[in-house]
Amino acid sequence: MSMFKSYFGLGATEAPVYDSPPRLLPASWYSSKDTYELERRAVFSRKWLLTTHKLRFPKTGDWLKFNIAGYAFILVRDRDGNVNAFHNICRHRAFPVVTEDGGSARIFSCQYHGWSYGLNGKLAKAPHYQELDGFDKNQNGLFPIHVHVDTNGFVWLNLDADDKPANSWKRDFDGIDLKPRFDGFDFEEYDFDSGWESVGEYNWKTIADNYNENHQHHTDNAGPFTINTHGSIPQIAKALRNASNYYFPNAYMTVSPYAFFMQRFVPTGPTTTAVRYEIYRHKDTSDEDFEHTHEAYKLMVSEDESVYNETQKNISNRVSTDGELQPRNENSPIYFQSIVRDLVEQHEEIERQSQGEVWPARQRLPQEAAVSKDDMDFCSKLTEEGGGCCGGKACGAGPAPGPATAPEIMVS
Structure with missing residues (x-):
């Protein structure tokens, strides 16, 4: 298994080989409402x-x-x-x-x-x-x-x-919870400590690209991690960064003997994302060790916040297109983008063959609900013929998006 599959939990068995520098996803993929809605169907409803x-x-x-x-x-x-x-x-x-x-x-x-x-x-x-x-x-x-x-x-x-x-869990993540990197960690010996969120004006892929560039990935023989909490905060942050893994499409996890941290990039719209954090403390960790680890983690995740906002501004200004990437130094964001591209294009082909939007999360009607089906088909037909009654969001096409800044408060 390659470092890519170990890092993302899925994907190719070998690193891609490129004859020329691959290009970023087009800027429109980071700001388009239509692309966001397609990702809701192709990625977040299926993975x-x-x-x-x-x-x-x-x-x-x-x-x-x-x-x-x-x-x-x-x-x-x-x-x-x-x-x-x-x-x-x-x-x-x-x-x-x-x-x-x-x-x-x-x-x-x-x-x-x-x-x-x-x-x-x-x-x-x-x-x-x-x-x-x-x-x-x-x-x-x-x-x-x-x-x-x-x-x-x-x-x-x-x-x-x-x-x-x-997609079964085994197909996507078989064995991801049995990696040697988890040896020696008993997760029953941790307690939930706290959680928080930050909200930014950037597409969820903007932050994912950055994290997958800056964080290192693990191979199968990586074992438990030793983190010296008596070092400087930047040193501890570097150790935590090396102890992190990405789980496609939108989650990050960092495990240490003192605490483990979960981080999710939660899209709330085409150009808005809530980053949500959960912190779990080991029952035997001293206050000093926990505070050092906690402060280092907060430093690690705050280092690049301004990068996301400034990058998104340039992506959304209709000037930027799709830059070239360096395969050796930017292999993780390349791989992340290739997964997104494949999923979106595959689902778009399914919809082309179905001649309409396909919402995997939409619940199935009972067989006897013929009247409801007729109503949905009628509304969908109006939508196809010119904008229709609801844009397809309240009838056959699927659920409407939630509030753009819907909160998710962490409760102790």
Whole structure:
């Protein structure tokens, strides 16, 4: 397995070979609304997304609200100890099931009309619907999202609405949680410490390109890391940088004996991104060691914030096009961009053959819902013929994007 597959968790078996310098993705890919919507369908609705760690859910009923690329969802620990995920959408009138950022609950009750759901997503109560013939509670639970909790307790999601996602976790990340770099780390010995977010006016790929250029990648024989917390903050930051791995499409993880850190680049629009952080502290770490490690990590992630904003300004000014890259020194951003390009082009071909947008995250209608299907087809036809009733976002084409700056507050 090559360093690329080890670093990204997927992809080619060998580093690409180029006869001439490869070029960046076009500037329009970093500012176009149409490209962003296509990435929502091609990337964030189909790939497995490293999201959090099960340590965030220590007790039955503990839940958190998340969002990514306009998709809002809930993660919750059920009575069997499983971590479940559901779209934050009531089945009745599409009001959010939860409006707070996190907490603990025995049941989820929508504040709009009182529909209630269990921690397993099943509909528990729908006021006044028990008197309607043909109403099936089993067909009206929360929309589920695929969850995989890996060997180390990290929680991955896939928004593909099929019973089995087109891309299995094994296909995308098989063995990524068994790398020698994790030897010696017991993730049960850590506790969630804190989290924060920063919001920037740049495309999510702008920050991903930079991180994949500046952070080193690991080979399979990389073992546990020794970090001297008594060195200078820049020295510790360099050690942490070397201990980091990227997980396509948008997550970064840094593991050390004192703490581990998760970082996600969460697109909120074509030119806006929220960078969200989670910090977990080892139970035996002294205050001094933890503070040194924490400060070094914050230094590491803050070094390039101005770069993202300034780069995006030039990308969006309609002057920049697609610069050339140096294959030897910029192999990681080249590889990242090649994955994005392949996924987008493959999905565009699927849509061309389907003669319309394909939203993998869109939930499937029951077979008996013929009237709803007719309504959706009617709206889609209007859209195709000239702009239509909703741009395809409220009917057949898929869900509308969430707020451009939707918060995701980390709850202790």
